[in-house]
Each structure stands twice: as structure tokens, then as C-alpha cells.
Amino acid sequence: xxxxxxxxxxxxxxxxxxxxxxxxxPIPGKGLFAKDRPLKAVDGVNFDLFPGETLGVVGESGCxxxxxxxxxxxxIAPSGGQVAWLGKxxxxxxxxxxxxxxxxFQIIFQDPLACLNPRMTIGExxxxxxxxxxxxxxxxxxxxxxxxxxxxxxxxxxxxxxxxHEFSGGQCQRIGIAxxxxxxxxxxxxxxxxxxLDVSIQAQIVNLLQELQREFDLSLIFISHDLSIVxxxxxxxMVLYLGNVMELADRDSIYAAPRHPYxxxxxxxxxxxxxxxxxxxxxxVLTGDLPSPLSPPSGCVFRTRCPFAQEKCATDVPxxxxxxxxxxxxxxxHDNI
Amino acid sequence: xxxxxxxxxxxxxxxxxxxxxxxxxxxxVNFHIDPGETLGVVGESGSxxxxxFLSLMGLLAKNGTSTxxxxxxxxxxxxxxxxxxxxxxxxxxxxIFQDPMTSLNPFLKISRQMTEVLVEHxxxxxxxxxxxxxxxLDRVGxxxxxxxxxxxxHEFSGGMRQRVMIxxxxxxxxxxxxxxxxxxxxxxxxxxxxxxxxxxxxxxxxTATVMITHDLGVVAGLCDRVMVMYGxxxxxxxxxxxxxYDSHHPYTEGLLKSMPRIDRANEDSMFAIxxxxxxxxxxxxxxxxxxxxxxxxxxxxxxxxxxKDFGDGRAxxxxxxxxx
Ligand SMILES: Nc1ncnc2c1ncn2[C@@H]1O[C@H](COP(=O)(O)OP(=O)(O)OP(=O)(O)O)[C@@H](O)[C@H]1O
Ligand SMILES: Nc1ncnc2c1ncn2[C@@H]1O[C@H](COP(=O)(O)OP(=O)(O)O)[C@@H](O)[C@H]1O
Ligand code: SF4
Ligand code: SF4
Ligand SMILES: [Mg+2]
Ligand SMILES: [Mg+2]
Numbered sequence: 064x065x066x067x068x069x070x071x072x073x074x075x076x077x078x079x080x081x082x083x084x085x086x087x088x089p090i091p092g093k094g095l096f097a098k099d100r101p102l103k104a105v106d107g108v109n110f111d112l113f114p115g116e117t118l119g120v121v122g123e124s125g126c127x128x129x130x131x132x133x134x135x136x137x138x139i140a141p142s143g144g145q146v147a148w149l150g151k152x153x154x155x156x157x158x159x160x161x162x163x164x165x166x167x168f169q170i171i172f173q174d175p176l177a178c179l180n181p182r183m184t185i186g187e188x189x190x191x192x193x194x195x196x197x198x199x200x201x202x203x204x205x206x207x208x209x210x211x212x213x214x215x216x217x218x219x220x221x222x223x224x225x226x227x228h229e230f231s232g233g234q235c236q237r238i239g240i241a242x243x244x245x246x247x248x249x250x251x252x253x254x255x256x257x258x259x260l261d262v263s264i265q266a267q268i269v270n271l272l273q274e275l276q277r278e279f280d281l282s283l284i285f286i287s288h289d290l291s292i293v294x295x296x297x298x299x300x301m302v303l304y305l306g307n308v309m310e311l312a313d314r315d316s317i318y319a320a321p322r323h324p325y326x327x328x329x330x331x332x333x334x335x336x337x338x339x340x341x342x343x344x345x346x347x348v349l350t351g352d353l354p355s356p357l358s359p360p361s362g363c364v365f366r367t368r369c370p371f372a373q374e375k376c377a378t379d380v381p382x383x384x385x386x387x388x389x390x391x392x393x394x395x396x397h398d399n400i
Numbered sequence: 401x402x403x404x405x406x407x408x409x410x411x412x413x414x415x416x417x418x419x420x421x422x423x424x425x426x427x428x429v430n431f432h433i434d435p436g437e438t439l440g441v442v443g444e445s446g447s448x449x450x451x452x453f454l455s456l457m458g459l460l461a462k463n464g465t466s467t468x469x470x471x472x473x474x475x476x477x478x479x480x481x482x483x484x485x486x487x488x489x490x491x492x493x494x495x496i497f498q499d500p501m502t503s504l505n506p507f508l509k510i511s512r513q514m515t516e517v518l519v520e521h522x523x524x525x526x527x528x529x530x531x532x533x534x535x536x537l538d539r540v541g542x543x544x545x546x547x548x549x550x551x552x553x554h555e556f557s558g559g560m561r562q563r564v565m566i567x568x569x570x571x572x573x574x575x576x577x578x579x580x581x582x583x584x585x586x587x588x589x590x591x592x593x594x595x596x597x598x599x600x601x602x603x604x605x606x607t608a609t610v611m612i613t614h615d616l617g618v619v620a621g622l623c624d625r626v627m628v629m630y631g632x633x634x635x636x637x638x639x640x641x642x643x644x645y646d647s648h649h650p651y652t653e654g655l656l657k658s659m660p661r662i663d664r665a666n667e668d669s670m671f672a673i674x675x676x677x678x679x680x681x682x683x684x685x686x687x688x689x690x691x692x693x694x695x696x697x698x699x700x701x702x703x704x705x706x707x708k709d710f711g712d713g714r715a716x717x718x719x720x721x722x723x724x
Contacts, residue, residue, distance in 0.1 A: 124585040125560070191640045231676050261444040262614055263692075266658040266672035273669060288587060291660035295670060315665070332592040336616025338640045340663065341621040348596065349589045352557045 077111035084108045084144035086134045104130040104305040117283040119297030127306040128286045132252040151203045166196040169243035173255035175235030179227040186223035189241045216241045233264035251282045290333050302326045305364040312390035322392040324369050405432040406608045412468035414455045418596040425681050427632040440619035443629030444677045446705035449612045453578045468683050476600040491521050494569035498581040500561040504553040509714045511549045536567040559590035578610040631678040636716045648716035650693045695720050
């Protein structure tokens, strides 16, 4: 199996190794005695993640990004495959063994306000993981740590007794980050953390995540549909389509020389804020929408929208090929297109 | 004065009465638009973009009132009675909303929703109206339109619903099309299809288009002129080239700099405008941008900069370089 990483991170052992990870949701068939059909939300994903590294996960809505993130953290039970945390498999282990590991990985979500309990003060919200995982800490110590973390993420510590609805979207995301960081985790899955924020606030949050990463040697899985932000924050990028990895490569390779037709199409569809460049750039326009994940196309799942599809694509599933030190592509014809 | 402006907005202000006092969502806004032209309206959420156009379409929430003047060609339309406004609304002037489900009725088939306006305003027969509806769906790239026209909104994907909305907006060949963040909820791939569609339609029908968006990339690709909003006011206007290559207002400059770019390798950290967007309920005295502005001077905190006209549709509201 070929799994790679950004060159400078490769010396360490991976913090996370994901092998052939699958999440199939059973969907009731039509008719009384029909069998359940599997919806293959994630269908065989492989990658390693190293300390201090950010992996971007991109693809259209419904391609399985959030499901992958949750399955890695065991918030959804995978249907198959392994997730190794610091070398040890965590899929299917008893709750009692899982609980102590939970403090090492956290998640932050897209809609900051919706994920904060409206009846708790932000101090209580940020403190909650501490109270759960470090019950031995005294009240004063918890308060000190919460205030320190609030200051660190750019919230005024004197706001500790306020409620979430008193904060703007960007501030709520800071609260979410403070809560995620309070246990000093090793990994944070960021599920569209800036998508709901204004442009001017997005940059503040991205910078904060990058600073925290450097400070704590954090690993990040950064789920996003915004390929411009991903280019900025991620070391490596995984492109998903209908639960399958189309391309996995380090940032420079994927943006300078994308090899998969889907990656090329995604990148070329992102508008560039420069009229001259935007109006003269070459584009690969995809027709149609994502096919239903309940009946994915045979062979290459991308073939119904691929401008380069040929006969072979309908019959053979392309395997993921390593095309360079830092780039893997799942396309039969990656050499010719 | 005779002009060929299809829409002229003068001194438009919109206020909302709330339990916490009055909110001035739109403050003394002026602009016009000509046939075949695309005007981009940009700004952060809450800056008043949507309310400008809801005001002129007579679609404001009940607690809102507007003052000023809005002329469609030569006819004053602000605060017109619904009955009179309906002759223009959805006919000569159409609006596409960010969330298609707000303007599609979930319980009615698309066919019914599309034919109604044609039968009512164009006096078409049901059969002709259906034909036109199918042709329009076809035009916006919905395959199998003849069958799909009989489906319900929830049977379409997000991208397809947005196309249905565009098809509906175009049914009566409007002269003005107002698109409020029509692609914000869509994937970039589908966004690219919709933007191509809007460009083509404009070529074919010479429609005047207003594109409300917070994505400067969309503006760069589509618009002729741009209006930048901040705190309910217009802070800068100009051609797309003026705005992108020679912006005058510090907020415009900040917005442009904080946009991540897919065509550039990354520098160390992103440029970020500090602070929060202003709260319309208690705007500071002076310039609304003062707390976030890198060029703030004493004067900015006591006096409000007026929009100063530099000619050729160029204007900016800032003390810094206008010599006010
Ligand atoms: N609990 C569930 N039961 C059945 N299907 C599900 C469930 N959760 C997700 N799915 C399906 O799995 C697929 C992947 O969903 P997922 O939420 O991971 O997509 P995503 O890439 O995060 O999309 P978005 O960009 O819209 O957030 C979709 O087809 C979705 O409908
Ligand atoms: N019915 C209402 N009552 C009070 N305030 C409102 C109402 N509708 C909109 N507003 C306020 O008007 C301002 C401008 O809103 P809007 O034009 O929708 O912003 P955007 O630029 O995001 O489109 C916001 O501060 C919003 O909260
Ligand atoms: S395998 Fe075929 S259909 Fe799939 S991406 Fe490659 S060329 Fe396109
Ligand atoms: S008027 Fe002053 S505070 Fe406002 S944008 Fe100009 S320099 Fe900045
Ligand atoms: Mg998701
Ligand atoms: Mg709006």
C-alpha cells in the first residue's frame, strides 16, 4: 500500500493510520420484504496523518467528508477497515478503552452557534471536557485554565459568564475552538470550520488554527469545500468523490499539477478574485450533479461526469496509483490527461 | 433628465422597528443600472445588501419602512400598492433568492408554480404556458424538462432547484434580474454552471443583472460595476477594474487582501481584517469602519465620511484620500 505525507513530516511515526475505512449506511429497500441497500458514504479510504500535519479533505456536498471525519473519531461505527491511533487499532474497541483516548482528539463544526448549548455559559461550555476527563482538577484550576484558553483564542476572559447567543459567528467559532483545545488534544477534526463565517472573519480563524497547530504540534483534518482556503492551510489534500479517494497529494503537487480529472475540474471551478485572470482562465466544466450514492456508477465512480471517460472506465475500478513521491491518483488514464 | 437607466435608486433608506429600538439597515443608498449591465453588490452579512432589494421589490418584513425613490424606467415604484407592484414584480423585475425553498412552494408541482404567472400576467392559455415553462427549464439546462416540470421542488437537487428558480425568474423576460447570493449554498462545480448560465442569458436577452454576493471571485468573473456595502451604507463604487486594481476604500482593500486565492502558493499567515462587523443597532459616531481600519485618524471617530464622487461612477466614503 502506498501512503505518503509532506516531506518534512515523514520522519516521525504517524499519529493516525487509516486503512480501507468503510462506512455503509443501511437504507431500507422499497417494498415490505425488500432487503436494506447499503449507502456507501465512505468506501475504502487509506491515509496516514503525522504530528503537526494538516490534511485537507475536499469534494462536493455529499461525497462523504463529514462521515469520514466522524468515523475516524469513532463517532460513527465504521463498517469495515482500521483506524490506528498511535499504532493501536481503535475500531470496535470497548467504550471503557476508548474513553481515555477521547481527550486526544476533538472535533469542531461548521455552524458554531448551533453546536453550543444555549443554556450553558461559555465558561461552562469550554470547561466541560475538563470536567469530564480531568475530574481531579479543582474548581479554581479549571477556571484558570478556561480563562487562559479564552485569552489564547482571542476571547475576553471577563466574558466567561455570558451565553452563546450574545456572541457573533466568528466568536462562537472561537468558543468551539477553545473547547476543543482545552484538553490539549493531538488531533482536531475541523468540519467546515469557517464556511459559515464572513470573509473577513474566516482569515482570523484560519490564522488562529495555524498558530495553535504550531504551538501544540497539533494534527488537523480540515474538511472543506473551499479549495482556496484548503490551499492556504493544508499540507496534504485528499479529494473524495462518492466516498472514494480520487487523489491524495501534497499541496504543491495538487494545485500546480492536479492529475485526476475531478481534481482538475474542482480547482478550475473556483473563482479567482481578479477580473483579468478569472475571465481568461481555462476551465473544465462538469455537467450534471453528483449521482445518487445509492446507485453509484460501475467502474470509476466519476465516469458519468468525466470528460475523459472511455469504455474501460465503465467496467474496471481504477486503483490508486502512486505517480510521484507525493502524489497518488485513481484514474486509468492519468498518464494521458 | 432622460437616461437609459432601467432602474434608478435615490436616497433609499430602510429602517426596522424592533423592541430594542430602530435599526437602520439601509442608509441613503444611490445607484442605477442600465440594460445589459451587471452590478455586483458585495459586503459582509448584515451589511444591508438583501434589504436594499427587498425594499425596492416591496418585499420588506412588516416592521420595515423605506424612504427615498426607486424608479423603474420613469415610474416611481417605491411603496407602490401591491396591486400595482405586481404588474412589475416577477414580470419586468425578478429576484432569485439564496435559498430556493423560500420562494418555491413545497406543496405545488413546478409546473403549477411556473404557469401561474404566465397565465395571470401574459394571458397565456394553460397549454402555452406549460410549453413556455418547459422551454425555460430546458434553457437553464434541466434535462428531461417535459417530464420534470411535473415534479415537486424536493425532488430536485440543490443545484437543480436553483436552476428552476432562475427559469421561473426569467419566464416573463424580465428587464432586471436580481440574484441574491444565488450560488452561495452550492458546490463550486454547480456554481460554475449557474454563473455560465447567467452570463449566457445576459448575452441573449440583454437583461440588467444585480449580483449580490460576498464572493469577490464571482464578482471578478461576472460584473461590470461593483458597489461595496458596509454597515448599511455604500462605501465604494466603481468599475470592476477600479475596485480590483485600484480600490480607494480601506474596507475594499481589506476584503480583497483577506480573500484566499487558489492561484497562489501560500504565504505564512493570511491577511485578516481585525475585529467584528459593526452592529447596526449602535453604530459608532463617525466612520463605521473606524475600529477595524488600519488608517484610522482622529477625525474618523467624530465625523462621518460622505460618499465622494470622483466621476465616471467612481466614489468612495473615506477621509484618507478624498481631501474632505
Ligand atoms: N446517518 C446516515 N444515514 C444514511 N445516510 C447518511 C447518513 N449520514 C450521511 N449519509 C449519506 O452519506 C453520504 C455522505 O454524507 P456526508 O455528510 O459525509 O457528506 P459531506 O461530504 O460531509 O457533505 P457536505 O459537504 O454537504 O457536508 C451522503 O450521501 C449522505 O446522504
Ligand atoms: N425584519 C427585520 N427586523 C429587524 N432587523 C432586520 C430585519 N430584517 C433585516 N434586519 C437587519 O437588517 C440588516 C441588513 O440585513 P440584510 O440586508 O439582510 O443583510 P445582508 O447584507 O447580509 O443581505 C441586518 O442587520 C439585519 O439584522
Ligand atoms: S478512470 Fe476514466 S472516468 Fe475515471 S477519472 Fe479516469 S478517465 Fe475519468
Ligand atoms: S474614514 Fe477613517 S476609519 Fe473610515 S475608512 Fe477612511 S481612514 Fe478608515
Ligand atoms: Mg459535511
Ligand atoms: Mg443577504
